[in-house]
Amino acid sequence: MIYDLYHKTEFNYQSNVSFSHNIARLKPKVTPYQKLLEFEMKITPEVYESYAFTDMFGNNNTHMLIREPHQSLCVIGKSKVEIFLELIEEYLHTARSNSITYESALKRLSHFHSSDLYAKPYLFESDLIPYGSQKIKTYALESFHKNRDLFEATHEFMERIFHDFKFVSGFSDITTPVEEIFEAKKGVCQDFAQFAISALRSIGLPAKYMSGYIETLPPEGEEKLFGADASHAWFAVYIPNAGWVEFDPTNNMIPKDQHILLGSGRDYNDISPLKGVVFSSGGSQLSVMVDVRKAKV
Numbered sequence: 584m585i586y587d588l589y590h591k592t593e594f595n596y597q598s599n600v601s602f603s604h605n606i607a608r609l610k611p612k613v614t615p616y617q618k619l620l621e622f623e624m625k626i627t628p629e630v631y632e633s634y635a636f637t638d639m640f641g642n643n644n645t646h647m648l649i650r651e652p653h654q655s656l657c658v659i660g661k662s663k664v665e666i667f668l669e670l671i672e673e674y675l676h677t678a679r680s681n682s683i684t685y686e687s688a689l690k691r692l693s694h695f696h697s698s699d700l701y702a703k704p705y706l707f708e709s710d711l712i713p714y715g716s717q718k719i720k721t722y723a724l725e726s727f728h729k730n731r732d733l734f735e736a737t738h739e740f741m742e743r744i745f746h747d748f749k750f751v752s753g754f755s756d757i758t759t760p761v762e763e764i765f766e767a768k769k770g771v772c773q774d775f776a777q778f779a780i781s782a783l784r785s786i787g788l789p790a791k792y793m794s795g796y797i798e799t800l801p802p803e804g805e806e807k808l809f810g811a812d813a814s815h816a817w818f819a820v821y822i823p824n825a826g827w828v829e830f831d832p833t834n835n836m837i838p839k840d841q842h843i844l845l846g847s848g849r850d851y852n853d854i855s856p857l858k859g860v861v862f863s864s865g866g867s868q869l870s871v872m873v874d875v876r877k878a879k880v
Contacts, residue, residue: 587877593655608846704849749768750772772816816851817833
């Protein structure tokens, strides 16, 4: 499956910005199941200095320094990505076969194993995702019994979030505490991902925030409007002996060829599309436009 991606992030400032540093993360990550065929990024106004680097999570970053006065900043990323469904299904089959029980996972993670090292940082609290309360921990443990297979338990946990929580845009933003999301049982994809991660880490399992896009289709008989898509978020859990397995609680599905990965990290802050520091006064207004569609062959 090949997709064309368009992601535009634009800031309009109340007053002139005389100087700004920004980091853009709009270049999709390359994985064994995802190949980046094309990528270009357009930045307005002209950049004085820029350089690309890969961070500790393997995400693609572009640092931008702008020195000329400006009242808006527009960053557009255009990508062509190929997803290999057969490889994903093969990996999932192997992961399911090699999955272990929750009790065995906790025992394994409490000792040193070189193959688990890269998962250990995802056991801990992060800026946006603290450990959950006892109520959140109890909610998670309804699925994670000590002798239950970890793959099956996480799948059921995902299903419960899908059925128990309502998708309501406008209720929250990325900084809304997971406790508030849990109490209200509503939010958007970022909220559901961060709540799930908080709950999983609270019961001793490494979990990471997955950010990217998902293909959406218009109603039957209607043409898809350009820019009608949005960024998407889901989570991955680490199963010792099996590896990372991704789950999408917003759509109650295991991501396959409809999900395009931009990057991953401990929480949203590690993979936000654009962040930086500006020298200015007054406020700013953010607008985002995303388009995801199958490439014409």
